[in-house]
Amino acid sequence: MKDLLDIRKDIDKIDEQIVKLYEERMKLTSDVAEYKINTGKQVFDKEREESKLATLQKKAESDFTRHGIRELFEQIMAMSRKKQYKLLTEHGIMPPQEFEPIHTLDYSNARIVFQGLEGAYSQLAMEQFFGENCNNFHVESWKDAMEAIKNGEADYAVLPIENSSAGIVSENYDLLVEYDNYIVGEQIIRIDHALLGLEDADERDIRTVYSHKQSLMQCSEFLDSHADWEKFSVSNNAVAAKKVKEDGEISHAAIASAKNAQIYGLKVLRNSIQNNKNNSTRFIVVTGKKVYTDQADRISICFEINHESGALYHALSHFIYNGLNMTNIQSRPLQNKNWEYRFFVDFEGRFEDHAVQNALRGLREETIAFRILGTY
Structure with missing residues (x-):
């Protein structure tokens, strides 16, 4: 031997x-x-x-x-x-430059749209990004917000994209593909959910709870301790608070921010009922223009791949080879193609960097339906 x-x-x-x-x-x-x-x-x-x-x-x-x-x-x-x-x-x-560099976003006279009613977390994110005195209006759905930009009724929209506890807001990932709107900013806010009821209500009176489906998930442990309560999903937390006030039923409660108690004349029955006490949501700011600012150092893209062994690995290898750090990767099912997916990736980098250009060139050539969703 x-x-x-x-x-x-x-x-x-x-x-x-x-x-x-x-x-x-x-x-x-x-x-x-x-x-x-x-x-x-x-x-x-x-x-x-x-x-x-x-x-x-x-x-x-x-x-x-x-x-x-x-x-x-x-x-x-x-x-x-x-x-x-x-x-x-x-x-x-270089491939043709799709996005125009600008020094900073000019939103002094901009119209901002958010989904929900006064008191919605989207409104809070909007005010933190644009300022409390920004010119804004609200719409019923996230799709309506994207439509408002498309139709020229708004310059920017603020949409939730991911929660630290409940995960992605899948509908808004799909809307980024459906509309030619682009990410130009993000705002992360702490989400502190409260149980709100009528002024003369007590927690022992509650039998029915309303909130957005994401908020119900984020408060699942508290709700599990009240297994006899009925839970109903509505379009927005502020909508839930308004409904409880308008219904006038002592057995009804809403999960929303404590601010909604002041806005809609309700009482906080219990504070901080979310599972994760550091619960946060990341919101994106989108516009209809392909622009990016001097400070932009994160890029969001999406692409599809052939349904074959190693395809995703080869796509992601462009980040490894060029030394780029991915900060997020998600997938969404493709319509009319069972068990095939579109991938969304966020990574750190600037358009001007050669490493970024190398990676984007490779992904553009080697994947399907490649799109840059924005840099911010």
Whole structure:
């Protein structure tokens, strides 16, 4: 039997040869990039790569090595593409600039729209971002808010996108795809839910609770301790508070911010009933213009991929190769395509950075329905 150290020495020699051959191959990649620069040919040629992989697999002697050969050369080809994207950027060959840089957002005379009624958390987020005296109005649904921008009735909309306890607001991810509106800012606010009832009510009187479905989830532990209460979802927490006041039923309560007790003449029956005492919601600010400010250092994108093994890995590898930090990744099902998904990614970076341009170029070429949703 051969000694293990001798085997490892033989492996080391082969590895050295692989490294030299890999470096030679990458030098040829530069020639390929130069050709594509001169001809305008796209870097990613899926048909060519599939043909090449099939040819290489036929040279393998077993099923195990055939599988390994494919995986190995998929990686080599992916690295080759990444180098070509990098060389294109270094030669100043950039995709058309979709977004206009501006110094700062001008909202001195802007019209701001939020969903819900006075007292909604969206209103609080809006006031923290734009100021309490901003020119604003409210609409019934998040879709109505996006429509208001589309129709020119509003310049900005404030929408919740993610809660630290209940997760994403899926409808608003879908609306970002449905509308040509773009993220230009975000505002994170602490969410402190209170149980609100009529002035002469007591917690022991309550039998029915109204709130937004996200808030019901965020207060699930408290509600589970009152298993006999009926829970009903409404479009907004402030809507729930207003309904309790208008119904005038002593057995009805709303989950909303304590501010709603003052606005709608209710009483706080219990404060801070959310599961997570550090409960927070991230709101996005969207507009109909493709702009970004000097301070923008986060980018949001979405894309689809082929429904095949390794597709998501190869897409995300562009962030790894370019040293970009992803801060969020979510998925939403595609309509009319069961079990296929659209992916949403937030990552740190600035449009002007070469690493960002390299990653965006690769994702644009190698994914489906790629979109930049904004930088902020």
